Amino acid sequence: MKVIETDLPGCLVIEPRVFGDARGFFFESFNHDKLAQHGLQPQFVQGNVSSSTRGVLRGLHYQWPNPQGKYVSVVEGEVWDVAVDIRRGSPHFGRWTAVVLSAENKRHFWIPEGFAHGFVTLSERAVFSYLCTATYDASADASIRWNDARLAIDWPVTDVNLSDKDARAPFLDEVADERLPIYVP
């Protein structure tokens, strides 16, 4: 397993060791002890799977309170996945980083608690599978507009297919401070 730091502190790319043979391949999608060697000890309590067609954009989502750390990957197709630091008091507030996740590259992406998350689907269909460190709390579920000029996320696709909720998401400047996660150094 390789753990690669991104340009946004806290967000990590994990590349599993893949064992291929005449039958196909095997890889460990999550290994507590191996991640712990890299200082990462998430305790997952929920797993999610979603399927999206080309151009579907889900995000930018977060939970506060009850923030979720997310360990995300793609088991079919390809997405452009983005994490945004929206923690009040963070030295990196408003900064984002992105990674291409695909069934082919088998990369996993660790997004810490307090970050907003989203992705846009690059393939005909993408099946997105991820683990969370807190369970879903509808009352804490929150969104920020995907194309917020203040974030200036360089999405590779702009003709996107959004849920009504995401299309109406507030801009960061419209979100009350108390609805944003708190940075804990």
Ligand SMILES: Cc1cn([C@H]2C[C@H](O)[C@@H](COP(=O)(O)OP(=O)(O)O[C@H]3O[C@H](C)C(=O)[C@H](O)[C@H]3O)O2)c(=O)[nH]c1=O
């Ligand atoms: C997230 C979630 C949703 N739901 C229900 C609520 C809705 O009735 C339905 C679809 O929810 P939503 O449209 O919020 O699903 P996504 O747009 O895929 O949201 C996710 O997309 C981005 C990429 C994320 O990072 C979050 O995990 C999550 O917000 O599933 C649940 O029952 N449990 C859950 O954990």
